[in-house]
Amino acid sequence: MPVTMREVALQAGVSIKTVSRVVNDQGEISDLTRERVLIAIDNLGYRPSKVARALVTRRTDTIGLIFGDIANPYLSEVSLGVLDTAANEKFEVFICNTGGIPESEKRALTSLLDHNIDGAIIFPLYANRIWIQEIAQPDQPIVLMNCDIVPRPGLGLIATEMRKGARLAVDYLAKKGHRNIGMLAGEVAPKNVIQRVQGYRDGLELNGIKYRDELVLNVGTVIESGKIGTQQLLAQHPEISALFCYNDLIAMGAIEACKKLGRRVPDDCAIVGFDNIRFSSLVSPAITTVHVDKYEIGRQASNRLVDMLRNPGAIYPPIIVDVELIIRESA
Amino acid sequence: MPVTMREVALQAGVSIKTVSRVVNDQGEISDLTRERVLIAIDNLGYRPSKVARALVTRRTDTIGLIFGDIANPYLSEVSLGVLDTAANEKFEVFICNTGGIPESEKRALTSLLDHNIDGAIIFPLYANRIWIQEIAQPDQPIVLMNCDIVPRPGLGLIATEMRKGARLAVDYLAKKGHRNIGMLAGEVAPKNVIQRVQGYRDGLELNGIKYRDELVLNVGTVIESGKIGTQQLLAQHPEISALFCYNDLIAMGAIEACKKLGRRVPDDCAIVGFDNIRFSSLVSPAITTVHVDKYEIGRQASNRLVDMLRNPGAIYPPIIVDVELIIRESA
DNA sequence: AGCGTTGTCGTCAGCGATGACGTTATCGTT
DNA sequence: AACGATAACGTCATCGCTGACGACAACGCT
Incomplete structure (x- = not known):
């Protein structure tokens, strides 16, 4: 037709x-x-027809962007960086949302690749080198964000100083006198969670506080998870006087829960978040958090992918983005 | 390879x-x-290879989702509805972000279609029937959200009672005694803006208040726009005692601006938003707003598209989603 | 024995485009 | 006048796959 x-x-x-x-x-x-x-x-x-053309040229000037939760403002901001940069370079971007399902992460990449996109940027939850190599051809570059896979041709890396950020946050709480610091830690498996837990331990150690496994609760990564997690954690460990949250959404949930429990923030329970999403300065109390330059991460990822596309076979060192503690009202 | x-x-x-x-x-x-x-x-x-297969079958089991701003929580929630439903029906979804650029809206649809996706859901800012028909073949169904285009084969519609929502909000403000009600109205052209302005006028009229053009300010649709718009509007019209905002993001900006200007909300300036995004109950003061069931809109849109795909040639009536005023602290 | 049926494959053309290579006319050069 | 270079096209095979159709063996039936 x-x-x-x-x-x-x-x-x-x-x-x-x-x-x-x-x-x-x-x-x-x-x-x-x-x-x-x-x-x-x-x-x-x-x-x-791009399809017909792609069949012979194997290029579509389209790249894929895969992440877990489109409703997470952190990811939105990263996406903005990716999108702007890609548009500048005349690349179309197709976004896939995995909903945090490991299975779906794989499917998304496969689907995108089978549609002959030129390359992809993944904010991996469960991706590992093994299956990425299984799915992606060597000439289909992939950029991974916040992931500690070793770089190799066809694989690019953008990392954030997450461990450092967590350490800064926990150190700050400890210096304020808190000794019983809980953590609401997102899912179990993903590398970014593990790194933030590591930083949490670093912060404790730095202040001579013993790490206690039972003070770390793996919940989801949305507001509701923070709410539920806080209720659960504070019920089991009322001695907790400060909460370090995997991200700002969880921190918002924690604040809601504290309000409900009659715990004043920060006096009865200090709360620190992570990411510094736009909304965290607007809620009440404004959230003390670890700032990450999300747009910049997206921009770098996109740039790197375009470089790899134009420069096949080259091997690039990881890019590491710094973080910074922002002190507001919640701690 | x-x-x-x-x-x-x-x-x-x-x-x-x-x-x-x-x-x-x-x-x-x-x-x-x-x-x-x-x-x-x-x-x-x-x-x-989906590409090769698509070349002959003209089907890819993939649909497109096009909207203006991935960082807008309203759209994220709609997307969630679309994604879940599509996944249930075994459709892959590719999302395209237009950044609110009219040009780009067209490009996104073209690109998706040239990749042989089966159909698309568009949250149009500038799309009109003319160019949609120009781009999409009759056998490539398109579902439009919040748009008043007449339905026809290949075109599906999901609308929201936006005009009514705006009327409810403004009526509420008027009944509270406000006579000088300003409006921060997003962009100029899009239908959803026009409808909300209409509702704003309805609300005024209902209470015998004369519509004044200079009290309506077209700003952007993000937090910063609300901030700037409020400063501007209140400077020119200090008599304004209430602000009806195109969406909750703008309302958040308005609250920030009021804080900066030393105007207490709601005492010195009442503020009503629109959409009831998750964050609007968390900010301080919590935002009085018009609730829209965003997930449901996405779900319906996705369902409709799948129906159209399985049932080519059929013509469907528009689906209209109701709204509800939610009273919180800001007005 | 002859014939239709059914189950299992294979052949061929074509989806809409592009890359590699071939062809033709024209023109300048020695 | 003969020849190579160049501009301006055309031919053909191919990308990876599927639809339409055909072939052939095994089987049952009259």
């Missing part, structure tokens, strides 16, 4: 190949012929 | 067509042959 090159060629009275040349601006074409073809294209409303 | 059917066929000692039959589970195949093919597929790590 769609208009094909054949029809354009017919109407313009030239060969299909000539139409292709005009469309792709390649080879030598006389002005007259070009004009005729252009008119035919316009008349018929012809649009080249 | 990727493994093709040919290689699988070679290794299994059968024809390409037979491999195709196994992969697609069609036709009669003996168990023995199927087994051999399956083993070859597994050995070689073969994955069918």
Whole structure:
């Protein structure tokens, strides 16, 4: 049903190949012929099929972006960085949301790749090198964010100083006199969670506080998880006077829970978040948190991917983005 | 470089067509042959090329979702509804972000369609029937959200009672005694803005208040726009005692601005938002707003698109989603 | 024995485009 | 006048896969 090159060629009275040349601006074409073809294209409303083209060129000028939760403002901001940069470089971006399901993370990459996208940026929850290599061809570069996989050709890395950030936060709480510091830690498996827990331990150790496993609770990563997690943790360990949260959403949930429990924040329970999403300065109390330059992470990831696309085979060192503690009202 | 059917066929000692039959589970195949093919597929790590398949079948089991701002929680929640429902129906979803650029809205749909996606859901800012028909073939169904285009085969509609919502909000403010009610109204052109302005006028009229054009300010749709818009509007019209905002993000900006200007909310300036995003109950003061069931909108849109896909040529009536005023602290 | 049926495959063309290479006319050069 | 270079096209095979159709053996039935 769609208009094909054949029809354009017919109407313009030239060969299909000539139409292709005009469309792709390649080879030598006389002005007259070009004009005729252009008119035919316009008349018929012809649009080249990217699918057919992709079949032979193996390029689509489209990249994929895969992450776990579109409703997470942290990821939105990262995405903004990716999108702006990609648009500048004339790449289309297709976004896939995995909903945090490991299975789905794999499916998303597969699907994108099977659609012949040129490369992908993944904010992995469960991705590991093994299955990425299984799915992606060496000439399909992948950039991983917040992940400690060793770089190799076709694999790019953008990491955040998450461990340091967690240490800064916990150290701050400890210096304020808190000795019983709980942590609401997101899921169990993902590397970014593990790193933040590591930083939490670093912070405790730095202040001579013994790490207690039972003060770390793995909940989800959304507001509700923070709410439920806080209720649970404070019920089991009322001695907790401060909470370090995996992210600001959890911190918001924690604040809600404290309000409900009659615990004043920060006096009865100090709360520190992570990411510094836009909303964390607006809630009450404003959240003390670890700032991450999310847009920059996206920008770097996108740039790196484009570099890899233009420069196949090259191997790039990881990019590491720094963090900073922002003190507000909640701790 | 990727493994093709040919290689699988070679290794299994059968024809390409037979491999195709196994992969697609069609036709009669003996168990023995199927087994051999399956083993070859597994050995070689073969994955069918969706591109090649799409070229001939014109189906990819993938739909597109197009909207303006991935960082807008309203859209995230709608997306969640779309994604869950589509996943249930075994459709992959590719999301495109237009950044609110009219040009880009067109490009996104074109790109998706040229990749042979089966259909698309658009949260249009500038889309109109003309160019949608120009771009989409009749057999590529499109569902439009919050848009007043007349339904026709291939075009589905999900609308929200936006005008009513705005009326409810403004009526509430007027009944509280406010006579100088300003509006921060997002962009100029989009239909959803126009409808909310209409509702704003309805609300005024209902209470015998004259509409004044200069009290309506077109700003952007993000927090910063609300901040700037409020400063500007209150500077020019200090008599304003209440602000109706196009969405909750703007309302948040308005609250920030009021704090900065030393205006107490709601005493010195009442503020009502729209959408009831999750964060609006968390900020301080909690935002009085018009509740919209965002997830449901996404769910309905996705369902409708799937229906249209399975039922080509049918014509569906628009779905209209109701709204509700939620009273909190800001007004 | 002859014939239709059914189960299992294979052949061939074509989806819409592009890359590699071939062809033709024209022109300048020695 | 003969020849190579160049501009401006055209031909053909191919990308990986599927639909339409055909082939052939085994089987049952009259």
